[in-house]
Structures are given as C-alpha cells and as structure tokens.
Amino acid sequence: MKRILVLGCGNRFFGDDGFGPEVVDHFLKSHPVPEHTEILDAGTSVRNLLFDIILGEERPEKIVIIDAVDAGRNPGEVFELQLSEIPHKNLDNFCMHSLPTSNLLLELQQYCGVEVQVISAQVESIPDCVRPGLSPPMLRAVPEVCARIMDAIQPSARISHQ
Amino acid sequence: MGKKIVIQPVTRIEGHAKITIQLDDAGNVQDSFVNVIELRGFERFCIGKPVEELPRIVTSICGVCPWSHHLASAKATDAVFGVEIPPAGKKIRELCNSIAYTEEHILHFYFLGGGDFVMGPDADPSVRNVIGIAGKLPEVARKVVRCRWLGSQMLHIVSGKSIHPVTAVPGGFSKALTKEDLEKLKPMAQEILDLAKFSMDYAKKNVFPAYLDVVKTLGVITTGFLGTVKPDGTLDLYDGVLRMMTPDGKYEDFPYDKYTDYITEHIEPWSYLKFPYMKKAGSFSMDLARPSGIYRTNTLARLNVCDRISTPLAQAELEEFRKNFGRPAQLTLLYHWARLIELLYNAEKMTELLNDPEITSLDIRKAVTPRAARGVGCVEAPRGTLIHDYETDANGLVTNVNLIVGTTHNNAPINMSVKQAATSLIKEGKYDQGLLNTVEMAIRAYDPCLSCATHNLDGRYSVKIEIVDPDRHVIDTLVNF
Numbered sequence: 001m002k003r004i005l006v007l008g009c010g011n012r013f014f015g016d017d018g019f020g021p022e023v024v025d026h027f028l029k030s031h032p033v034p035e036h037t038e039i040l041d042a043g044t045s046v047r048n049l050l051f052d053i054i055l056g057e058e059r060p061e062k063i064v065i066i067d068a069v070d071a072g073r074n075p076g077e078v079f080e081l082q083l084s085e086i087p088h089k090n091l092d093n094f095c096m097h098s099l100p101t102s103n104l105l106l107e108l109q110q111y112c113g114v115e116v117q118v119i120s121a122q123v124e125s126i127p128d129c130v131r132p133g134l135s136p137p138m139l140r141a142v143p144e145v146c147a148r149i150m151d152a153i154q155p156s157a158r159i160s161h162q
Numbered sequence: 163m164g165k166k167i168v169i170q171p172v173t174r175i176e177g178h179a180k181i182t183i184q185l186d187d188a189g190n191v192q193d194s195f196v197n198v199i200e201l202r203g204f205e206r207f208c209i210g211k212p213v214e215e216l217p218r219i220v221t222s223i224c225g226v227c228p229w230s231h232h233l234a235s236a237k238a239t240d241a242v243f244g245v246e247i248p249p250a251g252k253k254i255r256e257l258c259n260s261i262a263y264t265e266e267h268i269l270h271f272y273f274l275g276g277g278d279f280v281m282g283p284d285a286d287p288s289v290r291n292v293i294g295i296a297g298k299l300p301e302v303a304r305k306v307v308r309c310r311w312l313g314s315q316m317l318h319i320v321s322g323k324s325i326h327p328v329t330a331v332p333g334g335f336s337k338a339l340t341k342e343d344l345e346k347l348k349p350m351a352q353e354i355l356d357l358a359k360f361s362m363d364y365a366k367k368n369v370f371p372a373y374l375d376v377v378k379t380l381g382v383i384t385t386g387f388l389g390t391v392k393p394d395g396t397l398d399l400y401d402g403v404l405r406m407m408t409p410d411g412k413y414e415d416f417p418y419d420k421y422t423d424y425i426t427e428h429i430e431p432w433s434y435l436k437f438p439y440m441k442k443a444g445s446f447s448m449d450l451a452r453p454s455g456i457y458r459t460n461t462l463a464r465l466n467v468c469d470r471i472s473t474p475l476a477q478a479e480l481e482e483f484r485k486n487f488g489r490p491a492q493l494t495l496l497y498h499w500a501r502l503i504e505l506l507y508n509a510e511k512m513t514e515l516l517n518d519p520e521i522t523s524l525d526i527r528k529a530v531t532p533r534a535a536r537g538v539g540c541v542e543a544p545r546g547t548l549i550h551d552y553e554t555d556a557n558g559l560v561t562n563v564n565l566i567v568g569t570t571h572n573n574a575p576i577n578m579s580v581k582q583a584a585t586s587l588i589k590e591g592k593y594d595q596g597l598l599n600t601v602e603m604a605i606r607a608y609d610p611c612l613s614c615a616t617h618n619l620d621g622r623y624s625v626k627i628e629i630v631d632p633d634r635h636v637i638d639t640l641v642n643f
Contacts, residue, residue, distance in 0.1 A: 012222050013204070043222060045325045048265075051273065052314075055296050055307040129203025 001058040004153050006039040009046045009067040013130045016123035016138045019068035027146045037153045054108050062115040063108065064152050066145060068123045068138065075124035076137025078144050083109055083116055119148050181601065183584050189591025194581040195432050196573075196605065202434065205563040213242055213554045214332045214530070216563075220550070221326045229262035229317075229327055230543030231550075233400070236330035238550040241419070241537025242558075243332050243530035250523035251334030256400045257515045258320055258327070259541065260508040263399065264354050265313040266544040267505040270609050271361060272306050275498055278603045279369045302364070309357045312350045316512075319343050334527030344516055351513045358509035362479060362502050370499060379586065381494035381579035381604030384409050385456040386440060387463035388425075388571060390542045391415070395469030397507065399542040405467040406440060406457065411490055413467060419538040421549055425566070428455075428574075437574045438566060448578050450585075456578065459546030459571040460608060461500035466490035471503075473510035479503045494579050497607040532558025543568045545609050569610040579604040 006027075008020035024041040033039055038060075042049055046065075053059055073079065083106050109116045124135035134142075186192040204223065208216060217235040221228035233255055240247055247255075272280070273295060280295050296303040317324040322337060329336045370377065386409050392402045393415070406424055407413040416424055428437040428446040439446045439455030447454040457463070466489060471477040480503060487496060515521055534556045540549045546568020553562035583604040587593065 013207070041326070043326060044226070045228070047226075048269070048310075051269065052307050052310050055303050056311065057304070057307075127203075130207040131203065132207070 001060055002038045003036040003060055004038070004062045004064065005053075005060040006037065006064040006066065006149055006153065007042040007046055007049065008040070009042050009044075009065060011044050013132055015125065015127045015131050015133060016068050016135050017126050018132065019121055019123070019134060019138050019141070020066040022134055022139075023066045023142055023145050023149070026142050027149055031146060031150060034153060034155060036155060039149075050105075050108065053114070054112055059112055059114050062117065062152075064149060065105070065116065065118045066149070067118065067120055069120045070123050070126070071120070073122040074137075075122055075135065076141045077122045078141050078148065079120055079122075080148075081118040081120050083118070117152055119145055119152070121145060181580060181605075183580075183588070183601075185588070185591060189589070191581065191585040191588055194577065194584050196577050196580050197433055204565065208552075208560050208563045211560050213239055213532075213552055213558050213560050216550075216552065216560070217330055217332070218328050221328075227262070227266065227543050227545065228325065229258055230541055230548050232327045232330050233259055234539045234541045234543070234548045234550040236332065237401075237539030237541065238537045238552045239332035239530075239539070241539060242533075242535050242552055242554050243537070244533065244535060245333050245528045245530055247334040247528060248523070248525045250338075250520055251526040252401070253515055253518060253521045254320065254335045254337075254339060254526065255330055257512055257521070258317060258330070259400050260512040260515070261313050261316045261320070263508040263544055264358070264505060264512070265310050267501050267508070268306055268310055268313075268357070268361070270544075271365070271498065271501055271505070272302070275501075275603075275606045275609065278599075278606065279373055279498070305357050305360070309354045312353055316347055316350050319346055331527065333530045336527060338524050338526050339522050341522055344522065348513070348516050351509070351516055355506075355509040355513055358502075358506045359475065362506055365499070365502055373495075376600075376603075377493055377495040380600060381583045381607060382492065383450065383453065383456075383494065383575060383578045383582055384492050385453060385458050385575055385578075387466045387490055388457050388459050388547055389464035389467040390540065390547065391468050397464060397468035397471045399464070399504075399508070401541075404540065404547065407463075407467045407490060408440070409490070409492075418540040418549065419536070419551075421538065421540075421551075421566075433573070435570055435573050438571050439574065446574075448574050448581075450578060450582055453578065456574050457571070458575045458608075459568050460497060460544075461504050462491060462494075462497045463546070464542060465500045465503060471507055473507050473514065475510055476503055476507035479506060494575075494604060494607050497609070501609075532556065536562075545569055546571045569608075572608050572610065576605055576608050576610060579607070 006024070008022075008024035010017045010020040012018035012021050021041045021043055024039055027039060040049075053063070069081070071079075105116050105118070108114050121138060121141040124137050182195045182197065183191060184193045184195075208219070211219070217232055217239060220231040220235045223231055236255070280298060314324045317327070320337070320339065320343070321327050321329040323329075387407045389405055390398050390402045391405050392398045403415045403417055404421065404424070405413050405415050414424070424441055425438050426441040428439055430437060437446065440457055443455035445454045448456065465480060465483065471480050483491070483499065483503060487493065532554070534554060536551070536553045538549065538551045540547065542548070547566070548568055549564075549566040551564040552560060555561050580601055583601045587600055
C-alpha cells in the first residue's frame with residue numbers, strides 16, 4: 001500500500017461528472033507519479049475502494065479525492081472541501097452514486113486516521129442523459145487541479161489529521 | 163385530507179431513489195411510488211460505434227457491477243459476429259464472473275443489506291452502517307475485507323484489471339491463464355470458500371432465526387420469477403436459457419434472443435424506469451391482491467427457477483432452503499438467504515474452474531469478421547438478469563442497442579414490496595422512525611442498483627420524509643438521522 005492514494009471519481013458518460021477521471025488521464029500523461037503515490041481512475045467504483053480501505057488492516061496515510069460538485073460557485077472554480085467545514089447532513093449527497101454510507105469520508109478520517117483531502121471543481125451543468133465530454137470551464141480547470149495534486153502528493157506534504 | 167410521505171434518498175443502495183407514500187383521508191396507505199433515476203441516452207450514444215468497442219465502453223455504465231456488463235456485452239458481440247468461443251475462453255469468463263459475484267455478495271450481505279440484521283431494523287441509522295458493523299463484529303469485518311481484497315487481486319491476476327475490465331473480447335478472452343497463475347489463485351479461492359461457508363453457517367445460527375418473523379411478513383408479495391438455467395435446469399449464472407416461472411411454479415424456457423416474445427414493458431407516467439412484465443400474462447397490474455404479469459429477478463428468483471445446483475455445498479443448502487420455504491419461495495427478505503447460497507455456489511464454482519486443466523489452454527479466442535447481424539448477450543448479474551441486445555450494419559457498426567438491467571426487471575416488485583410494507587406498518591397516519599427504516603429494508607432486499615450521475619451539496623438529508631397536503635404543501639418533515 002502506497003502512502004498517498006489519489007482517486008478521480010465520476011461518470012465519464014455524464015458531461016462534467018467525468019471531471020475526476022479526466023483529471024487522472026491528464027495527470028498521468030503530463031506529470032511524473034512519485035513512488036509513494038498511487039493515482040487511479042476510480043470512475044463510479046470509489047465506493048468499493050473506500051469500503052475496503054476503511055476496514056482494511058493496511059491504509060494509505062492520505063487519500064486525495066478529485067471530484068466534480070455542484071456547490072453553487074462559478075463554473076470551473078477549483079476549491080477544496082474541508083470535511084470539517086461541510087455540514088454533517090451534506091455528506092450524504094457528496095458523490096452520491098459512489099458513497100453508500102452517510103459519512104464514509106469523515107469516518108475514514110476520524111476513525112481510521114487517514115487524512116482526506118477533497119479537491120473539487122464546480123460543474124457548469126450535468127446532462128440528464130448520456131453525453132460524454134467536459135464543459136469548457138471544467139476543461140480549463142483540469143491543469144489547475146493537476147497542479148494542486150502535485151502539491152498534495154509531495155513527499156514532504158504534511159499529513160495532518162483534522 | 164390525504165397526506166403524502168416522501169422518503170429520499172434510500173441510503174446504502176447504489177445511487178438514489180425517492181419513495182413517495184400517499185396516505186388517504188384516514189391516514190392509511192393509499193398508494194406508493196418508488197422513483198428511480200435511470201441511465202438515459204446510452205443506447206443512442208452507442209449508435210455508429212464499432213460493436214467490438216462496446217464490451218470496453220459498457221464497464222463505465224456503472225462501477226457497481228462492471229464485470230456483468232462487460233461479459234453480457236462480450237456475449238452479445240460473439241452473437242453479432244456469429245462465433246462460438248473456445249471452451250477455455252468461456253471458462254475464464256465464467257471464472258471472472260464468479261469472482262466478481264463473491265465480492266458483491268459479501269459486500270451486500272455484511273454491509274449493505276446486512277446492516278439491517280446485524281444491527282437490527284430499529285437501530286439508530288447512524289450505527290446501521292459499515293462502521294457500526296465493524297465495531298460489533300470486528301473479526302468478521304476483518305475476514306470480509308480480506309476476502310474482498312482477495313477477489314480484487316484474483317481479478318487482477320486473471321484479467322490485468324479489476325475496476326474497468328477489458329479482457330473479454332468478441333470471440334473469447336484476450337489473456338490466457340498460466341499454471342503459475344493457478345498456483346497463486348487456488349489458495350485465494352479457498353480462503354473465499356472458507357468465508358462463504360462461515361457466512362452461511364453464521365447467518366443460519368445468528369441472523370435469520372432472530373428475524374424470522376420479519377422475514378415472514380415484510381414486503382411479502384406473490385410474483386413469478388425469471389433466471390438463467392442450463393438446458394437441463396441446473397443453475398447457471400453465465401450461460402444457458404432463460405426460464406420464466408409463473409407464481410404457481412410452472413415454467414417455460416426460451417433462448418436469450420427470444421426475450422421479446424416473453425417480456426414486454428409497461429410505462430407509468432410517474433417513473434422514468436419502465437416496468438417489464440410477462441408478455442403471456444396479457445396484462446400488467448401491481449395490485450397486491452391481484453397482481454398480473456409481475457416477475458422478479460436476482461438471487462431468490464434464480465434459486466426458485468433452477469432445478470438443482472451443480473456444486474455440492476450449495477446444492478445441500480438449496481435443499482434445506484426448499485424444505486423450509488417451498489418452491490417458489492415468495493418471502494422477499496429471503497433474497498438475503500438466497501444471496502448467501504449463491505455466494506457459496508460461486509466460491510465452489512471458481513475452485514472447480516481453477517482445477518479444470520482446460521482453463522490454461524492457449525486456445526481462448528476466435529477471429530471475428532464484421533457483418534450485418536443482431537446479437538443478444540445475457541448473463542445473470544448479481545442484481546438480476548442482464549440483457550444486451552445489439553444490431554450492426556455490414557461494417558460492424560452499431561445500428562441499434564437495447565439493454566434490460568436487473569434492477570429494471572425488479573421495478574414493479576420493488577414498488578409492490580414497498581407498498582405492502584408501508585400498508586402493514588402505517589396505520590391511521592401513525593408511523594415512526596423504525597417503521598420507515600423497515601420500508602427501506604424491503605427495497606434493500608432486492609439490492610437495487612440505481613444509476614446516478616449528479617452531485618448535490620444542497621443540504622438534502624440522507625432520508626427525508628415530507629408530509630404534504632393534496633396541494634403538495636409541506637405540512638411536516640422528518641429525517642432519519
């Protein structure tokens with residue numbers, strides 16, 4: 001198990017929802033991946049991965065989640081979601097298709113001692129039927145998120161437990 | 163004045179659903195509706211693509227059962243190209259199917275549906291989850307996670323990938339198994355078999371007896387069943403014929419590509435999702451007293467339609483199951499019991515396949531040539547019969563696609579079970595948190611997979627109940643955590 005795990009979450013079939021996997025693709029093409037880091041396109045399978053991590057004997061020290069969200073900001077705006085800042089109730093709707101329990105990320109951090117960093121970008125829109133491809137604002141956000149990932153996975157990156 | 167109760171979303175099932183319970187003037191259940199968000203537009207998206215690309219594309223439909231879509235799609239492309247794949251290629255596909263099944267069934271029994279039983283249906287929802295179970299049964303949780311990890315490792319050894327598989331291809335499989343692979347895989351399979359045996363024993367001693375009263379009453383409906391069997395009636399999850407069983411236990415077998423002769427679809431104005439039903443019934447009705455055309459898929463259905471199971475431990479469990487509950491068994495919560503028998507079957511099956519000398523043959527794939535054709539591929543996904551139906555032009559480009567997924571087959575039964583549960587639990591407008599949790603239990607028994615693509619941070623609650631008047635004005639709101 002590597003020290004840091006980066007997971008790109010989302011469904012490529014639904015426009016901006018495919019932001020996480022797109023970031024992973026871009027990162028792997030344009031950035032070196034340090035030995036201590038694993039970066040995965042989790043697609044809509046992140047639930048399976050986190051379930052096993054939360055209960056496993058071996059865990060990474062840090063998990064970085066890359067995901068598109070609708071938080072009422074400007075389309076393409078990149079920001080970090082601090083778990084402690086997100087109202088308890090809101091976590092249920094975070095990454096709904098993937099997270100089966102109400103507060104899995106919070107539990108991972110609080111009970112398992114794994115630092116969880118969530119790097120998000122504001123969606124422009126999510127189509128109501130299959131339509132692959134990111135909106136222009138989200139496409140422009142991809143390099144910025146990759147840069148943030150590089151900062152997050154530096155060997156010297158401090159692992160802080162909130 | 164009638165009231166409407168809205169429960170949304172149902173936690174711990176994939177995606178989300180909204181449950182609306184309509185009360186009459188006396189406060190009793192008049193009707194109920196389970197609204198599911200459906201993956202829409204996928205068929206149109208596929209038009210014009212080379213059909214050989216579809217087995218790779220469909221794994222992104224849903225991260226919950228990518229192997230089922232991958233294999234159903236590969237089988238549909240085999241049929242489009244008109245090839246019979248080599249035996250070793252088929253056996254490796256079956257091996258992947260069984261490994262993926264064990265991962266999913268373990269997850270569901272212990273952490274999705276199992277939370278209702280392990281922690282109790284009236285337990286605080288904040289502990290009816292993975293952390294609650296791990297705290298109550300730490301040693302079991304350790305075994306469960308170990309076996310799910312083993313399953314993931316096994317799929318990685320067999321196919322090179324576990325999340326987005328690519329190795330089932332038109333005409334067979336693209337990666338042969340070596341004898342060295344087998345030596346790594348066999349002890350892993352044995353460990354999963356040990357957990358399957360433990361789980362069956364543990365549930366029969368500690369879980370099902372404690373909740374038998376609930377099993378006998380909650381969400382109970384009477385329906386037909388659909389599942390896959392070999393031509394001789396033996397359970398098969400990868401290949402065979404479809405068997406449609408009516409509620410009286412009579413059945414008819416038919417090949418996959420004749421499914422439109424046996425299954426047709428009903429549409430309700432309040433649901434995106436269609437309601438498949440038995441064509442030969444001639445009508446569709448979800449009336450609890452006089453249902454018509456309704457059938458179920460998934461674990462309980464498969465065990466009901468099969469005559470026998472080919473592996474000894476699962477066959478013994480099937481015999482005990484039938485002795486206790488008859489054939490067809492109708493009690494909805496028996497889906498959980500049936501799921502464990504299938505877990506045992508798949509664990510035995512993968513051990514059997516790993517000991518088959520033919521599985522290391524290098525003859526695993528046949529060449530294919532594009533042609534204008536129709537091909538139907540079908541597998542039993544953990545959540546029910548999964549049908550992929552493709553048509554291509556002379557260049558092998560897709561001209562038509564139709565998919566029926568397991569949860570869609572169960573759309574009508576899920577609605578009926580929710581109505582049955584709500585009717586028995588909500589009287590004269592009186593209900594409490596435990597009752598509403600129990601309604602959720604009726605849904606979770608079916609292990610539905612509800613596609614969902616949006617993220618919302620709008621402050622909605624995990625489970626929210628709105629009581630509204632006939633003009634849809636909210637007059638009361640409850641949440642369950």
